[in-house]
Amino acid sequence: MSTLYNKKDKATLLRELAQENFVRKTLSFYRYVKLDDLKALRDALFLEWRELNVLGRVYVAHEGINAQISLPEHNLELFREKLDQRPQFKDVPFKMAVEEGASFFKLIVKIKHEIVAYRISESEYDMSNVGKHLSAQEFNQAIDEGAIVVDMRNQYETEVGHFKNAIIPDVERSQELLAEAKRLLEGQENKKILLCCTGGIRCEKASAYLIHHGFKDVNQLNGGIIQYAHEVQSTSTPSKFIGKNFVFDSRLGERITDDVISHCHQCGTKCDNHIDCANELCHILFIQCESCAEKYNHCCSQQCADFLQLPKEEQQRLRKSKKLQFSAQKYGRHGKPQIHIAS
Ligand SMILES: [Zn+2]
Numbered sequence: 558m559s560t561l562y563n564k565k566d567k568a569t570l571l572r573e574l575a576q577e578n579f580v581r582k583t584l585s586f587y588r589y590v591k592l593d594d595l596k597a598l599r600d601a602l603f604l605e606w607r608e609l610n611v612l613g614r615v616y617v618a619h620e621g622i623n624a625q626i627s628l629p630e631h632n633l634e635l636f637r638e639k640l641d642q643r644p645q646f647k648d649v650p651f652k653m654a655v656e657e658g659a660s661f662f663k664l665i666v667k668i669k670h671e672i673v674a675y676r677i678s679e680s681e682y683d684m685s686n687v688g689k690h691l692s693a694q695e696f697n698q699a700i701d702e703g704a705i706v707v708d709m710r711n712q713y714e715t716e717v718g719h720f721k722n723a724i725i726p727d728v729e730r731s732q733e734l735l736a737e738a739k740r741l742l743e744g745q746e747n748k749k750i751l752l753c754c755t756g757g758i759r760c761e762k763a764s765a766y767l768i769h770h771g772f773k774d775v776n777q778l779n780g781g782i783i784q785y786a787h788e789v790q791s792t793s794t795p796s797k798f799i800g801k802n803f804v805f806d807s808r809l810g811e812r813i814t815d816d817v818i819s820h821c822h823q824c825g826t827k828c829d830n831h832i833d834c835a836n837e838l839c840h841i842l843f844i845q846c847e848s849c850a851e852k853y854n855h856c857c858s859q860q861c862a863d864f865l866q867l868p869k870e871e872q873q874r875l876r877k878s879k880k881l882q883f884s885a886q887k888y889g890r891h892g893k894p895q896i897h898i899a900s
């Protein structure tokens with residue numbers, strides 16, 4: 558019997574990935590659709606996709622599917638065919654990456670409670686009544702006509718790139734986002750509202766929520782910032798989105814324009830490179846420039862850099878003592894907006 562989970566360690570997986578002699582494509586797709594028997598579906602997708610050498614992170618829930626994957630270019634057509642054979646996923650639009658790069662190194666298919674964790678009750682939205690989908694050109698035109706843009710992503714994502722003049726709810730966790738967006742828009746129920754997010758999935762639910770709460774003209778960017786970037790590039794339209802589009806794989810971002818709008822969290826110099834702290838016990842996500850990367854050995858703080866210098870046995874001993882508190886333990890995985898941990 559074949560296994561239903563990846564059992565190789567990370568080093569082996571990365572080595573295998575580096576030895577591949579074909580091109581991979583990174584893409585994402587989602588659909589809100591009623592799914593039953595999640596366990597059987599999950600196992601079937603895992604086996605089918607592993608056969609096609611698909612890597613990535615896929616969530617299935619009773620409300621739908623959210624997939625971010627990479628696969629060999631030569632299997633793309635077959636993957637599409639197999640997906641279309643399942644009525645619930647037929648013709649689901651793919652969003653191809655704007656910039657390629659090593660994005661995933663293993664395949665994870667997980668059963669989730671929701672595909673977007675806004676943690677709102679089902680009585681607060683109706684997925685059959687969502688915002689109108691706008692193309693990049695329609696979105697740009699609406700901005701020119703004075704519509705209000707609201708970014709439905711988290712602070713650490715918007716920090717490196719966003720639409721000019723967008724309202725950016727200052728929250729660190731998705732669970733707080735909808736309530737905060739509604740609060741910021743209070744009194745503007747009759748205005749034209751434009752929502753945007755990475756690939757569109759969050760705006761589907763967010764728009765349904767705002768409509769439920771009395772907003773009359775709610776619109777969403779079709780295919781999210783990924784699709785927007787493709788559309789403005791292919792039509793040579795100036796981008797109203799500046800900087801980088803944060804993505805949830807090892808690339809951590811796709812450059813949309815050359816603007817660098819954020820700063821190194823350690824020295825304050827202009828920089829928009831997100832990295833994970835090299836100390837795996839910390840692993841905080843933060844922005845670090847090249848000279849700080851050298852200075853702190855790719856760590857978020859002197860504390861993490863010092864820890865990595867210790868002999869392995871000493872690291873183990875400290876780890877077992879359970880008294881360690883690195884930045885991620887103090888501030889959360891996504892840290893503070895400007896952590897400036899180093900003094
Ligand atoms: Zn720096």
Ligand SMILES: [Zn+2]
Nearest residue numbers: 834839857861
């Ligand atoms: Zn750290």
